[in-house]
Amino acid sequence: MKPNNPAFPNADHDHKSCVSNALKNAEAYCQQQGLRLTKLRHQVLELIWANHQPVGAYELLEQLTHEGRKAAPPTVYRALDFLMENGLVHRISSRNAYVGCSHTGQDHTAQFLICETCGQVAELDDKRIGSVISKDTDQLGFSVAQWTLEITGTCEQCRRVTEDE
Numbered sequence: 001m002k003p004n005n006p007a008f009p010n011a012d013h014d015h016k017s018c019v020s021n022a023l024k025n026a027e028a029y030c031q032q033q034g035l036r037l038t039k040l041r042h043q044v045l046e047l048i049w050a051n052h053q054p055v056g057a058y059e060l061l062e063q064l065t066h067e068g069r070k071a072a073p074p075t076v077y078r079a080l081d082f083l084m085e086n087g088l089v090h091r092i093s094s095r096n097a098y099v100g101c102s103h104t105g106q107d108h109t110a111q112f113l114i115c116e117t118c119g120q121v122a123e124l125d126d127k128r129i130g131s132v133i134s135k136d137t138d139q140l141g142f143s144v145a146q147w148t149l150e151i152t153g154t155c156e157q158c159r160r161v162t163e164d165e
């Protein structure tokens with residue numbers, strides 16, 4: 001386990017602890033906020049955390065069916081809405097897919113780095129970007145409903161692999 005780049009963990013990192021930490025945080029957060037983390041919501045969250053790549057709604061449906069749970073698409077979409085609204089997952093618009101949030105319960109502006117080679121997504125929380133954008137939009141009298149910043153490229157590990165070739 002090399003913790004040198006926690007944003008893009010390598011394949012042999014202790015992912016089990018990523019998942020259990022994420023689920024524990026979500027459980028604690030929901031309890032504290034009086035939110036109902038139902039079995040399905042929990043299951044969907046766990047599936048999203050299965051790896052550090054964004055997961056699409058269709059894929060989630062398929063996996064739930066595999067696990068013997070016949071979930072109707074609307075219920076899965078509702079579970080996703082719940083998870084998004086409460087900041088447990090983020091939607092990656094360019095991939096039309098979801099990733100788990102590692103800053104749940106913290107006021108943050110997320111920026112995403114998306115590796116086009118391995119598909120991993122890292123979440124950044126750079127407050128400076130948020131303040132620049134709100135300054136600019138304020139000046140234009142524009143009221144922001146939602147903004148996401150998605151930056152595509154190649155992560156450190158994938159870069160190393162291509163450079164070694």
Ligand SMILES: [Zn+2]
Pocket residue numbers: 009013014015016018019052
């Ligand atoms: Zn992990």
Ligand SMILES: [Zn+2]
Pocket residue numbers: 090101102103104108110123
């Ligand atoms: Zn987040």
Ligand SMILES: [Zn+2]
Pocket residue numbers: 115116117118119120154155156157158159
């Ligand atoms: Zn990569």
